[in-house]
Amino acid sequence: MKIKTITCHEVYNHGASLQEYALLKYLQNSGHDAETIHYKPHYLSNHFNLFRVSNGFYKKNIVLKFIYLTIKLPTRLKSLKRKKSFDNFSKLYIKSTSKLYKTNADLKTNIPEADAYICGSDQIWNSFFDNGKDPAFYLDFVPNNKLKISYAASFAIDELEESIKHFVKEKISRLNAISVRESSGINILNNLGIQNCTQVLDPVFLLDKENWLPLMSNNKEPKPYVFVYDFDSNPLIKQMALKLKKEHNWNIVTVNENINYANKNYFLKGPDIFLSLVYNASFVISNSFHAVAFSIIFQKDFVVFNRLYKINTRMRDMLDSIGLRQLLMLDENMVNKHKINNINYKITQTHLDNLKQTSKQFLENALKKHD
Incomplete structure (x- = not known):
């Protein structure tokens, strides 16, 4: 068909x-x-539009617009590498x-x-x-x-x-x-x-997991790491990542441009790197639905945080459907008390298979x- x-x-x-x-x-x-x-x-x-002016104040006249674009242009030119990474993935x-x-x-x-x-x-x-x-x-x-x-x-x-x-x-x-x-x-x-x-x-x-392996990058981190995927610069996510780093001597790796405490940032890379980073992580911390999804597919140790915007139902419902609601971190107390390697994937997989x-x-x- x-x-x-x-x-x-x-x-x-x-x-x-x-x-x-x-x-x-x-x-x-x-x-x-x-x-x-x-x-x-x-x-x-409008993704990667080099001449976009998103701040209304700078649209008032051509001089302000020129100043705005002069400041933004170097960063936007660099970000074109990210566009190329994603375009290559789509093309393939x-x-x-x-x-x-x-x-x-x-x-x-x-x-x-x-x-x-x-x-x-x-x-x-x-x-x-x-x-x-x-x-x-x-x-x-x-x-x-x-x-x-x-x-x-x-x-x-x-x-x-x-x-x-x-x-x-x-x-x-x-x-x-x-x-x-x-x-x-x-x-x-x-x-x-x-x-x-x-x-x-x-x-x-x-x-299945095996279907995703051919898409992954061969990139391998030299040291165990916690993978952070955080859209909101959530202070609780930062706190937990630094806590795990200190306790286990793990690096922190991310793909989010806004994360400034990571040892390595792959913001300019595409989905092939994202897949390999989740697959090879020692622990995953995220407020991203698909970071959660691939953590489950690859049976990784992970936790989830809410987003600032009104789009949290998808994470909550996903966890509920496979019996992992306890992995939704709601406050500092849950962060401090969380124990690693505490997911029973045999039970989870039964729910998931159904x-x-x-x-x-x-x-x-x-x-x-x-x-």
Whole structure:
């Protein structure tokens, strides 16, 4: 079957790239001709824009704008190395349409040909951001007579704002098969009167550990390390990382530009380095869903911290579903009391295997609706 997927594409985020790859790879392994739609709306197209002025004060006149860009340009030029790393990964591993689409109207005008369309996963329905308000991520452009499926779509929040509810209900009701990534997503849909929905795993779990090994960099750290993935410069994460460093003589390694206490920072590298860093870590500390996901896939010792923004449901629900809620660090007391090497992956794997079976069965049944 010819399948087109749509998700947050080329957003230069490790998790986004790897979940996109995983769904395509699983579909291809299942015998389908699958590729992602090269969809780049304006709000997802400003990454590495050398001449972007994000501070309104500096837009007031050309002199202020020149000063702003002069200060920002050296750092932005350096960051192009990160773009290149991600672009190389996409070129090697993510098959996408040759045509670039920029709006839902573009997609409607020249619909990418397929037998079935899948939206997901990642935070495509998170209305805290523009993508959750974009009809394209609800397959609005797909004709009624074509098969429309959501796979592991994430709202990433507990409750929709009142103003967006009618839009979401109208768009999702058109889908032939609906699945979301979190139990909170099921609750949101049920509250909208949409009952026929299934909770499934993020696409990265559809592939076994062995499927990820060929994608990894050969990079090896000379010394044991704790891998830190922290978007928010969380002081508790820093405290725990430094605590483990002192107690175990571990280095600290990261891929976040904002982490200034790490021994090594791989911010300019792509998903291949990210995978190898998680795989070879002695311990993982993160507030990233996909750092958690790969810690579980590779059976690493890890803990999780909440994010500052309203997107914590995905971490909490993931941990709950496999019996690891105790790994969510909520305060300094939990940080100080946490014992390493205390995860029973035999029990966790049993939960995970059941969820994987449900997820694969959902996709198989959903795609059969085409027959």
